[in-house]
Amino acid sequence: MPEKLVITGNFAAAYACKSANVDVVAAYPITPQSPVVEKISEFVESGEMPDTQFICVESEHSAMAACVGAAEAGARVFTASSANGLALMFELLCWCAGARLPAVVCIASRALGAPWTVWTDHQDAISMRDTGFMHQFCETNQEIYDSVLMAYRIAEDPRVFLPMFVTYDGYLLSHTMMPVQIEDPEKVRDFLPPLKTHVDVGELGETRSVSAVIPPDITVRPEGNTPGYMEYRYAMQKAHEYAIDVIEEVNREFKVKFGRSYGNGIYTSYKIEDADILIFGIGSVASQSRMAVDQLRSEGIKAGLISLKLFRPFPVKHLREIFTRVPLVVVFDRDVAYGYEGVLAYELKAALYPCQNRPIIRSYIVGLGGRNIPTDTLTKAVKRAIKEKDDSSVQLDPHTDFLDLDLDRLGLSIEDMQKEAQ
Amino acid sequence: MTPRNEQYERWIAQKILAARQTTTIGEAGKTGTWRTIRPVLIPEKCLVVKSGKPTCHKCWLYCPEATVSRSIPPVFDYDYCKGCGICATECPTEAIQMVPEKEAPSCAETIANAGGNADA
Known part of the structure; x- marks a missing residue:
C-alpha cells in the first residue's frame, strides 16, 4: 500500500x-x-x-x-x-x-x-x-x-x-x-524493472578493457575497427539529444501509473495562456516566482512562469516554442557564469537567437549564498524590465543586475568615495 | 558530405556505447620501463607455492595492470608491471618484496628490449 x-x-x-x-x-x-x-x-x-x-x-x-x-x-x-x-x-x-x-x-x-x-x-x-x-x-x-x-x-x-x-x-x-x-x-x-545494463559482466574476466586509452582516430583491429575518442563523444551528445523524447515519454507513463506529472517533463508552467511576460527560473526561484506572477496579475500585468525542470539536455525546441509567443522574458538566475552573466539567461538567449520572433530577454541575479528572494523584489524587477524594454541603451549595456544588494548598509556612501578621492 | 539522416544517426549512436575494447597487449608501448621498483616473489613464503594449489592469488586479483599470472608460482610480467607495489601490500604473507630497479639484474635488459624507449 x-x-x-x-x-x-x-x-x-x-x-x-x-x-x-x-x-x-x-x-x-x-x-x-x-x-x-x-x-x-x-x-x-x-x-x-x-x-x-x-x-x-x-x-x-x-x-x-x-x-x-x-x-x-x-x-x-x-x-x-x-x-x-x-x-x-x-x-x-x-x-x-x-x-x-x-x-x-x-x-x-x-x-x-x-x-x-x-x-x-x-x-x-x-x-x-x-x-x-x-x-x-x-x-x-x-x-x-x-x-x-x-x-x-x-x-x-x-x-x-x-x-x-x-x-x-x-x-x-x-x-x-x-x-x-x-x-x-x-x-x-x-x-522501474531491474536494471539491464549494456555491461556483460561475463566478459569482464576476458581481455576486455573498460574505458581504456582511446586514441584520437579509429583503431583498425582484426575483429573489427573500433571507435576513436571523438566517436564516443559524438554518441554521448546524440544520446542527450534523443533523451528528450524518452524524458517526455517517461513523464507521461509516470502520470498513468502514479497519477502525478510535472508539466511535460521538460518544464512546468503557471498562468501562461494569456501572458505577455514570461518569467523563467528553476527550483526555489521558480517557486517564489509563482507568488510574483499572482501579485503582478493583481496589478493588471499579465505575467506567467516557466519553471525549467530539465536543464540538461537543454530543451531548445520546447523553449523556442513557448518563448517566441511573448515580447518580453525575465530570467532570474540563482547562479552566475562568472565573467559573463546568469547561466539560464544566456542559454535561453542562445536557444532563441535563430528565431524570428525572439523576445527581449532581461536577466537578473538573485539569492546568491542563500539571500532571501522576496516576492516584491521579483515583481519590481519585472516592472523595471517592462519599463526599460524598448530602451536600447539598457539592452545593449553588457552588465549583470544583482537584485537586493545591500551596499548602503555597509556605511560606504558616494560621499565617502568622493572624500577619499580628494 | 553525406546528407543528414537522423535515423542513421540514432542507430549508430546507440552502437557506439561505452568504450569496451579488446586492446592488444603492448598497444601503449612497454610500460614496464616506467618502473622504479619491482616485485620479487619469495617462494618460501607464498601460499600458492607452499600449498601447490591456486589458493590465495591476491597478487593476481589486485594487480591493476593484469601483469601477475594466476599460475603456480605467480609470475610477474616485467614488460608491463609498473611497480606500483599493490601486490606486495595485498600479499597476506609478505611473500612479495619490492626491490629497487637499479639493484635488480635485468633492468637494463628491460629497457633495451623496449627499444630504449625509457622515457615513454
Whole structure:
C-alpha cells in the first residue's frame, strides 16, 4: 500500500532510493545533503533495504569512484552531494557520463566556497553542466521522490544510458517537511524493472578493457575497427539529444501509473495562456516566482512562469516554442557564469537567437549564498524590465543586475568615495 | 558530405556505447620501463607455492595492470608491471618484496628490449 509521510526533501530522496531498490550506495556526508546518506544507512542497517550494499568512503571522490565501479559491474547505483563535496566529485562525474553508466546523483544545492557558506543557491549544480550528466530540478519534496524514480527509468533506457542529476534547493527543500506519497514497492518495480545494463559482466574476466586509452582516430583491429575518442563523444551528445523524447515519454507513463506529472517533463508552467511576460527560473526561484506572477496579475500585468525542470539536455525546441509567443522574458538566475552573466539567461538567449520572433530577454541575479528572494523584489524587477524594454541603451549595456544588494548598509556612501578621492 | 539522416544517426549512436575494447597487449608501448621498483616473489613464503594449489592469488586479483599470472608460482610480467607495489601490500604473507630497479639484474635488459624507449 502506498503511504503518505511528512518528510524532508532529503528523506524523500532516501525513500526514492529504497523504492528503486538501489544495489549500491556510496556517499560521503556534507551539509545540506547529509540526512540523505544517514537515512539510507539507517534503512540498510535496519534491514529495510536488504539488497543494498552501503559503502562507507573517505571522500566524495571515492564515493563516485565506488559508484562508477559498481555500475561498471552492472549495479544500480546512487549517491548524493552538495557544493564543495560535489566539486570534489567532478572528475568521476565526467567519468561516469563518459562511460555511459546510468547512475542517479542527488544534489542538495548549496553555494560554493569561498567565502565559506552553507546556504543555498544553484552555483554548485549549474557548475556540473558539462560533465555529460542529464539534469533535473525539483520544486517540491514529492517531486524529488518522483524525479529520482523517473531519473532511473530515463538513465537506464537503452536509447539513453546516461547518468542523471536530481537537484533540489538546500534547506528550502532538503530540510523542509512536506507530505510525500511513498509508492507501493510492487508498483514501483513494475515502473522501474531491474536494471539491464549494456555491461556483460561475463566478459569482464576476458581481455576486455573498460574505458581504456582511446586514441584520437579509429583503431583498425582484426575483429573489427573500433571507435576513436571523438566517436564516443559524438554518441554521448546524440544520446542527450534523443533523451528528450524518452524524458517526455517517461513523464507521461509516470502520470498513468502514479497519477502525478510535472508539466511535460521538460518544464512546468503557471498562468501562461494569456501572458505577455514570461518569467523563467528553476527550483526555489521558480517557486517564489509563482507568488510574483499572482501579485503582478493583481496589478493588471499579465505575467506567467516557466519553471525549467530539465536543464540538461537543454530543451531548445520546447523553449523556442513557448518563448517566441511573448515580447518580453525575465530570467532570474540563482547562479552566475562568472565573467559573463546568469547561466539560464544566456542559454535561453542562445536557444532563441535563430528565431524570428525572439523576445527581449532581461536577466537578473538573485539569492546568491542563500539571500532571501522576496516576492516584491521579483515583481519590481519585472516592472523595471517592462519599463526599460524598448530602451536600447539598457539592452545593449553588457552588465549583470544583482537584485537586493545591500551596499548602503555597509556605511560606504558616494560621499565617502568622493572624500577619499580628494 | 553525406546528407543528414537522423535515423542513421540514432542507430549508430546507440552502437557506439561505452568504450569496451579488446586492446592488444603492448598497444601503449612497454610500460614496464616506467618502473622504479619491482616485485620479487619469495617462494618460501607464498601460499600458492607452499600449498601447490591456486589458493590465495591476491597478487593476481589486485594487480591493476593484469601483469601477475594466476599460475603456480605467480609470475610477474616485467614488460608491463609498473611497480606500483599493490601486490606486495595485498600479499597476506609478505611473500612479495619490492626491490629497487637499479639493484635488480635485468633492468637494463628491460629497457633495451623496449627499444630504449625509457622515457615513454
